[in-house]
Amino acid sequence: xxxxxxxxxxxxxxxxxxxxxxxxxxxxxxxxxxxxxxxxxxxxxxxxxxxxxxxxxxxxxxxxxxxxxxxxxxxxxxxxxxxxxxxxxxxxxxxxxxxxxxxxxxxxxxxxxxxxxxxxxxxxxxxxxxxxxxxxxxxxxxxxxxxxxxxxxxxxxxxxxxxxxxxxxxxxxxxxxxxxxxxxxxxxxxxxxxxxxxxxxxxxxxxxxxxxxxxxxxxxxx
Amino acid sequence: xxxxxxxxxxxxxxxxxxxxxxxxxxxxxxxxxxxxxxxxxxxxxxxxxxxxxxxxxxxxxxxxxxxxxxxxxxxxxxxxxxxxxxxxxxxxxxxxxxxxxxxxxxxxxxxxxxxxxxxxxxxxxxxxxxxxxxxxxxxxxxxxxxxxxxxxxxxxxxxxxxxxxxxxxxxxxxxxxxxxxxxxxxxxxxxxxxxxxxxxxxxxxxxxxxxxxxxxxxxxxxxxxxxxxxxxxxxxxxxxxxxxxxxxxxxxxxxxxxxxxxxxxxxxxxxxxxxxxxxxxxxxxxxxxxxxxxxxxxxxxxxxxxxxxxxxxxxxxxxxxxxxxxxxxxxxxxxxxxxxxxxxxxxxxxxxxxxxxxxxxxxxxxxxxxxxxxxxxxxxxxxxxxxxxxxxxxxxxxxxxxxxxxxxxxxxxxxxxxxxxxxxxxxxxxxxxxxxxxxxxxxxxxxxxxxxxxxxxxxxxxxxxxxxxxxxxxxxxxxxx
Numbered sequence: 001x002x003x004x005x006x007x008x009x010x011x012x013x014x015x016x017x018x019x020x021x022x023x024x025x026x027x028x029x030x031x032x033x034x035x036x037x038x039x040x041x042x043x044x045x046x047x048x049x050x051x052x053x054x055x056x057x058x059x060x061x062x063x064x065x066x067x068x069x070x071x072x073x074x075x076x077x078x079x080x081x082x083x084x085x086x087x088x089x090x091x092x093x094x095x096x097x098x099x100x101x102x103x104x105x106x107x108x109x110x111x112x113x114x115x116x117x118x119x120x121x122x123x124x125x126x127x128x129x130x131x132x133x134x135x136x137x138x139x140x141x142x143x144x145x146x147x148x149x150x151x152x153x154x155x156x157x158x159x160x161x162x163x164x165x166x167x168x169x170x171x172x173x174x175x176x177x178x179x180x181x182x183x184x185x186x187x188x189x190x191x192x193x194x195x196x197x198x199x200x201x202x203x204x205x206x207x208x209x210x211x212x213x214x215x216x217x218x219x220x221x222x
Numbered sequence: 223x224x225x226x227x228x229x230x231x232x233x234x235x236x237x238x239x240x241x242x243x244x245x246x247x248x249x250x251x252x253x254x255x256x257x258x259x260x261x262x263x264x265x266x267x268x269x270x271x272x273x274x275x276x277x278x279x280x281x282x283x284x285x286x287x288x289x290x291x292x293x294x295x296x297x298x299x300x301x302x303x304x305x306x307x308x309x310x311x312x313x314x315x316x317x318x319x320x321x322x323x324x325x326x327x328x329x330x331x332x333x334x335x336x337x338x339x340x341x342x343x344x345x346x347x348x349x350x351x352x353x354x355x356x357x358x359x360x361x362x363x364x365x366x367x368x369x370x371x372x373x374x375x376x377x378x379x380x381x382x383x384x385x386x387x388x389x390x391x392x393x394x395x396x397x398x399x400x401x402x403x404x405x406x407x408x409x410x411x412x413x414x415x416x417x418x419x420x421x422x423x424x425x426x427x428x429x430x431x432x433x434x435x436x437x438x439x440x441x442x443x444x445x446x447x448x449x450x451x452x453x454x455x456x457x458x459x460x461x462x463x464x465x466x467x468x469x470x471x472x473x474x475x476x477x478x479x480x481x482x483x484x485x486x487x488x489x490x491x492x493x494x495x496x497x498x499x500x501x502x503x504x505x506x507x508x509x510x511x512x513x514x515x516x517x518x519x520x521x522x523x524x525x526x527x528x529x530x531x532x533x534x535x536x537x538x539x540x541x542x543x544x545x546x547x548x549x550x551x552x553x554x555x556x557x558x559x560x561x562x563x564x565x566x567x568x569x570x571x572x573x574x575x576x577x578x579x580x581x582x583x584x585x586x587x588x589x590x591x592x593x594x595x596x597x598x599x600x601x602x603x604x605x606x607x608x609x610x611x612x613x614x615x616x617x618x619x620x621x622x623x624x625x626x627x628x629x630x631x632x633x634x635x636x637x638x639x640x641x642x643x644x645x646x647x648x649x650x651x652x653x654x655x656x657x658x659x660x661x662x663x664x665x666x667x668x669x670x671x672x673x674x675x676x677x678x679x680x681x682x683x684x685x686x687x688x689x690x691x692x693x694x695x696x697x698x699x700x701x702x703x
Contacts, residue, residue: 009482011510015489023496081481084474103485106492 001117001161002027002178004044006037006063007052007079016050019106024114025140025157027181034058041067045177046074047117050109053080053091061094068095075116079104114138121164128163131219133202135163144202151201154179158194162207162217171214191215229412236408237401244397255389259382260358264347267360267375270294271345274308274373275364288318295320295375303378307331311363311370328352331374337361350376356383418444422452434463475640479521479654487514524656527586528639531663537580545617545690546572546609548581549588553607556592564602567592572609575617575690579668584688587664587672590657591621591684598643598682599623616670617690622683628676636674637662661686 003026007013010032017028026048031037034055041049041063049067053060064076078091078099091099097119098112114137118124128135134143140156141148151159157179162170172191180186187193195207195215208216226234273294277287287308295304305320305328321327330350340346340363350357359376425438438459439452487510494507550569557567577584595605603624611617628636628643635641640655658672661684665672670688 009486012486012489015486015493019489019493019496081478081485082474102481103488106489106496 001025001047001157001164002029002044002181003048003050003113004029004031004037004041004046005050006031006034006041006055006060007050008032008055009052016106016109019110020113023107023110025137025153025160026113027157027179027184029181034060034063038063038066041072041074042070045174047120047178048113049074049076050113051076051078051096053078053082053087061090064091064094064096073120075120077109077112077116117164123164128160128166129219130163130166130217131206133159133163133206133217133219135160155194155198155201158191159198159217162215166217166219169210169214169216174214228416229409232412233405233409237405240401240404241397244400248393248397252386252390252393256386259386260347260349260379263358263377263379263382264360267347267358267377268345270304270375271360271362271373274306274375275362278308278364278366278371278373284318291318292320295377305331305357305376307372307374309372310368311372313369317371328376330357331376334361334374339363349379356380358382415445418442418448422448422455426455429459431466434459434466472639476525479640480518483514483517483521487511487518490514521654521656524654524660528656528660528663531583531660531667534667537578537583537667539580540578541581542576542578543581543584545575545577545584545619545688548585549607549609549619552585552588552592556589556596556605560596560605565596565599566604567596567607568604569607572607573611573617575609575611575688577617577668577688577690579688583664583667587661587686588619588621590661591686594657595621595623595625595682595684599625611690613687615689615691616687619686619688620683621686622681624680625682626677626680628674628682633674633676637672 001024003020005013005016005020005028007016007030010030013030013032017030020026020028029040029044029046031040035057037051037055038058051060051064055063058066060078060080064078067074067076075097076095078096079102080087080091080099081102088099097116100109100112114126118126118137126136126138128137132144135141136143137160140160141150142156142159150156158175161175161178175191176186195209199207202219206217206219208218210216274291277290277294282290291306291308295306307316307319309316316323319331321331323332330352337348338346340361343363345360345362348359348361350359356379357376358379359374362373364371364373421442422439422444425442429438437456439456442452444452490507490510494504549572553567553569560567592605592607599605600623605624606620606622608620608622609617610620632641632643636643637658638655639659641659642655662672665686665688668688670686672684672686674682674684676682
């Protein structure tokens with residue numbers, strides 16, 4: 001999952017970013033002004049946008065309007081210091097999916113972020129079951145053959161993303177775009193490396209390779 | 223004492239006026255009627271007395287005379303009730319009389335103690351009452367060859383009195399009715415006149431702090447006399463609404479500004495607390511939080527300063543201050559700060575001026591402007607400070623930076639509370655948009671003004687005009703040669 005944080009207070013943006021990275025499986029990009037934020041939001045397939053309303057250059061609500069006008073369906077979580085009902089209604093009317101009033105609890109932000117992504121992928125259950133693999137997105141634990149445990153961050157990110165899109169073929173480009181932010185260094189075979197390590201854990205048939213198209217998570221049959 | 227209600231006042235007034243008119247009209251008409259009625263009888267009595275006088279001049283027996291007199295007084299249309307009495311001056315017995323003296327009838331003919339006797343030939347008219355019967359009488363003196371004769375004729379006037387009594391009753395009833403009607407009408411008129419006020423009161427009762435700004439009284443139909451009240455009330459409501467709105471906006475802005483550092487501090491601490499971290503990371507989180515707390519403290523300090531300036535009714539502890547010396551000092555102080563970042567603050571042409579004001583407040587004004595110029599001018603730029611006489615009896619200080627990047631649409635809002643030029647947002651300037659508002663507040667308190675001019679891409683100049691009575695005695699340390 002990949003999130004974009006558009007927030008003019010740089011420190012707050014980085015705090016939110018680190019929180020999302022540490023406590024959820026998001027790869028995070030940060031924009032500190034409206035113009036840059038809109039540019040990034042339009043050019044990348046984000047799974048979530050955290051949007052502050054008071055932004056230099058381009059106001060948060062105007063950004064939201066342009067984003068929706070451009071046909072982007074990315075869930076948007078609005079952060080606002082204005083908590084008048086009018087502002088909230090305006091935000092929701094312009095197409096934001098959820099809002100938090102500053103100051104907010106970081107844990108709540110993480111929970112809402114995860115919920116928004118689940119909704120966007122049409123997975124209301126926080127526990128994703130694909131074949132014999134059970135992924136609990138709330139605790140970030142994976143259960144397979146009766147054993148529950150945690151995975152290394154990148155492996156979990158990949159597994160969760162494939163599970164969200166279970167039943168469809170996911171291209172390598174999609175995987176790279178959704179798992180890495182701008183700052184990460186990616187190698188050409190990075191996806192293959194993580195896929196093979198997941199296969200080692202859960203069995204070779206867990207992830208099938210569709211030649212020339214990508215991967216599909218089927219889950220181990222036990 | 224509680225003042226009498228308007229209704230009762232007007233009721234009383236109307237009653238008094240109506241009563242006065244009614245009384246005057248009634249009294250006049252009553253008196254005229256009375257004069258007319260009695261005058262009629264008086265004329266008749268006079269004619270009778272003349273007739274009797276003629277008879278007296280002819281020598282005849284008292285008996286014959288009595289018959290003649292009876293003939294004269296007993297006119298058929300007046301009936302037999304007319305009494306008379308003739309007697310010679312100084313004699314005890316009457317010459318003739320309609321009834322015997324000392325009898326039961328018409329005793330009043332001999333009871334004349336209260337009547338003023340006639341002087342000379344002029345007759346005297348008077349009214350008499352006998353057993354509830356009213357008489358009108360004439361008393362004439364007539365000198366004949368033998369003696370001075372007195373003639374007294376009394377004619378019944380009960381009929382006229384009854385008519386007059388009836389008239390009086392009618393007048394009293396009609397007058398009383400008129401007074402009552404007047405009082406009622408007055409009260410009704412007051413109620414009618416007060417109706418718009420009551421309508422206004424019910425409208426005013428519907429006004430709360432939330433709908434203050436709506437037009438409440440505009441469509442109210444009122445008499446012209448009440449229009450000024452309505453107009454003033456409307457203006458008052460508008461003023462209240464503006465004040466309340468500003469207050470609300472201020473509170474909203476203040477809480478918004480306080481929330482930003484609060485959010486930062488909270489998120490930093492929550493992140494640090496969310497899992498086990500290195501000591502260095504905790505230290506950094508603490509440092510950052512302290513920074514946020516400082517920012518909040520500064521903001522609260524600014525808010526309090528603003529509130530204090532707002533609350534002042536005049537300049538506290540005013541002194542004669544040498545403006546040029548003060549600016550020179552501030553320039554030196556700020557130049558030291560600016561030089562750390564490669565910038566400069568210089569004073570040019572400081573004309574000697576004395577301003578009567580509060581030293582601390584004026585220093586704050588110029589500190590804010592200088593901080594502002596250093597903050598928003600280009601890094602390493604020069605800030606120029608000037609002071610000159612005029613316009614009028616004042617002096618104008620200028621603080622010029624090399625910025626000039628204030629967008630034109632931002633110019634009118636520069637001195638609004640919490641206003642920050644868009645491009646300066648997000649930059650960690652630490653300002654909350656209160657410095658210029660405070661500066662202008664101080665300038666206004668001193669009877670001066672603060673405004674800004676800008677040459678795009680070249681410079682931005684803040685002008686402070688302050689009233690200045692005279693030149694400073696101290697020679698300026700730099701400037702005019």
